[in-house]
Amino acid sequence: MAEIAEEGGGGHEKKGKKRAKKTSTRVDMTPMVDLAFLLLTFFVLTSTFSKPKVMSLAYPAKINDLPPGESPKINNGITFLLSEDKIFYYTGEFYPADRPGKDGPTKLTATDFSASGLRKVLADLNSYVLLRKEGLVKKVKAKQMADTTYTREMEQLKGKPEALKVLVKTDDKALCKNFIDLIDEVKIAEIGVIAPVPMLPAELKLLETEIDK
């Protein structure tokens, strides 16, 4: 703390020898400490450490010769319909009410973005890939397979016909968060083929009646 140089109260000055003034060797550090902590606080509050991450998504190239109102046909697919904080899905192809398939018209199933909802649905449907992935991971852990081989095998596995494919359709009320959350879950479930496609009018109608329920 501050050292106050004590001087004689004045008064009796002696005329004898001149003495060298004794000054304390201690320097008052308080202002320096103040400054150091001020700077410290400033840097702690302003610095950003984690750089933002990016999630890659390859969009399908625009196909101009596809007739409007028809989505590309895929096998073993699941289609997600997104609205504001709501998510519905159906598997396989879409059959509108006026043109039912062999199991009748398509019905939407509701789910949510939690681990027990969406993640479980995807894990169940994509069990083909996930089971084989477990086998591969075991091999890598036992040092029977190189990391590069694992990556290549995974890529091949994701592209197999048995692997699940995902179509994402959004309505006008869907938020970016919903979309990113869905893509994130799809990536967690190790699904390689993700296609964001426009929604058909019949699907939108079905979605709206489902939301109104």
Next chain:
Amino acid sequence: MPKLKIPKSSPAIDMTPMVDLAFLLVTFFMLAASFRPSEPVTVNTPSSISDKVIPENMIMVTVSEDGKVYFNLTGAEARKEALTNMMGLYKVSLSEEQVEKFSLMSTFGCSMKELPSYIDLPGDNRKEFVTKGIPLDSLDNQLKSWISYSNLAALNSGQTAYNEAKRKGLSPVANDFKPKFVVRADGKALYKKAEEVIDVFQELNLNNLNFVTSSEINPNN
């Protein structure tokens, strides 16, 4: 009864260790900190498990919560080149000084007409600049022009950097020098708005997009 003696201790504490520590921390934070350039809009991105770091060389389109579109391009040289082309296309003239200033800026979100007055604003006031964002409707699709000119400019400067690396005897990967396309959308923005931006990218046949996210823990690991 003897009097209780209170040991006399100096009220001055030796602060040297504390100062040492404080300065150590200051030095650490000073060196470790990277400063974000001031952005005209704050965006809260959703989270994902992805661990890919945001690319150095990129063209970024931001969609804010209220649906406005902002644009950003990295690299001062590429920015200058893209701006010069845009000035020619939209017949907007800027002084050399303004072009220089623009090349050091980050994200902006205004039409070509508003750009000169936007550049002239001091840095702190740019946040308050009233604008509708970069127009991207079919009548006046400035975003499309920005993306295509920026892509060309970034490819050019990437080519120079690639040649430079090759000359130095390194073995550069050509793909690292190509610009990456990044969409940064606020979690609360309507996806419809982000889709409009994505459509513009797709019209230009740029289909590999990256979404900016904050990181979260992967449940698989």
